[in-house]
Amino acid sequence: MKIGFIGLGQMGIAMATNLIDAGHDVTVWNRSAAKADPLLARGATLAATPADAAQGEVVMTMLADDAALETVVYGERGIRGCPALHVSHSTISVALAERLTADQGNDGGFVSAPVFGRPPAAAAGALFIVAAGADDRIDRCEKLFAAIGQRVFRVGDTPSAANLVKLSGNFMIMAAIESMAEAMTLAEKGGVDRAMLLEVLTGTLFGAPVYKTYGEILVEDRFTPAGFAAPLGLKDMNLVDAAAGTLRTPMPVLGVVRDHLRTAIAQDGPDVDWAAIGLVARRGAGL
Template identity: 70%
Template sequence: MRVGFIGLGQMGSAIAANLLKAGHDLTVWNRSADKAKDLVAAGAHLATSPAEAAQGEVAMSMLSDDAAVEAVVYGENGILGAPALHVSHSTIGIPLVERLAKDHAARSGFVSAPVFGRPAAAQAAKLFVVAAGDGEAIDRCAPLFEAIGQRTFRVGASPSAASLVKLGGNFMIMAAVEAMAEAMTLVEAGGVDRRAMLDVLTGTIFNAPVYSLYGELLVEDRFRPAGFAAPLGLKDMNLVDAAATASRVPMPVLGVVRDHLRSTIASHGSDVDWAGIALAVRQAAGKH
């Protein structure tokens, strides 16, 4: 399949590499073209603009925030009006998803397909894809999703459904990290090793990937290099808050998580992983 890929950060580069490995004819674009070197060396074509990358059958994008997506779609030489079906893997706000769906509807079509999984999962083609949009459009993307992930979940005909699921899931990840950080800080204050606590949790009723993966980060203080930087986590929690406000849904735990993300960024910088909220929890307890 002729595929364009736009956005070559940690996640995007890994996803694009797996599309190449699966034999797709890949054209890539990134604001900083040097990030495409390895992909081009492996056989990808380098586009000079987002529009050029969207001349095939499908154009997939993985970008950091709403502004980056808007620039690629609506900016100079953007993909709006290009022939490729736009598949957005980015975690973005519901209003923008609805705008993209409306504006692409009369042209190439739009599928919202955010993913769950950190860079290591992206490299291993083990992402979970959450897709929403026109059923036939998702069918067309099935070989691409199979090349990058271990399972695809279809959650509705409205693209915003996938984005809501993604935002809700990211909130739950942060809530789980917050709970583990608080519990580990408590037991450590009483003389129990964090590792022992994690072994009990994951060996009994909390045997789930989110606890084992993030629990290891907390036990080992492995917050750099960031797999997902705290400012991006804060961006996502702000998007969750906007969605909750629009739907009049109270989310009190969200306020705690956002405050700890802000504290972590202020105290430890923008290059810390979002799991670094554990540092804010410990600091509040006087356990540096």
């Protein structure tokens, strides 16, 4: 397929690489053009503007936040009005997904397809994709999704539903990290090794990938380089809070993890992984 890919951060460059390797004709655009060099060496084409990347069948975006995506869609030489189907993999607000659905309905169309998985999963083509939109539009993306992910979850024909699922999942990741960090801190203060606690937990009732992946990061204090930077995690928790406000849903645990993210950023800087809230728990206990 002839596709465009916009946004070449850690996740985007891995996803675009897998699309190229799967044999697709990929045109890329990134605000910092130099990041495209490894992809150009693999056969990708560099677009001069976002609009130039959206002249094929599909244009996929993987951007940091609402503002970045709005610039790509609505800015000068943006993709609005282009013929390509816009597939957004970004973690964005429900409100922006609704706006994009309304504004791009008469263009190539819009599908929201945020992903679960850190950069190593993206590099391995093993992301989980949550897709929402018209069935025929998602059908057109099947081969593309197969190149970047291991499973696709269709969650309805309203694109913003996928974003609500993604935000809910990211909140649960943060809640899992917080609970593990607190449990490890308690155990360590009582003389139990953190690694031993993790082995027991993941070998019994908590064998899910989120506990194994983030449990190892917490045990090893492996917060740099960040696989997912804390400011992006804070952005996501703010988007969860906005959705909760709109839907009048109390989320008291959200307040705890959001405050701990703010503390981690203030104490350790913006380049730490969002799992660095584990440091906040340890410091609070005097460790």
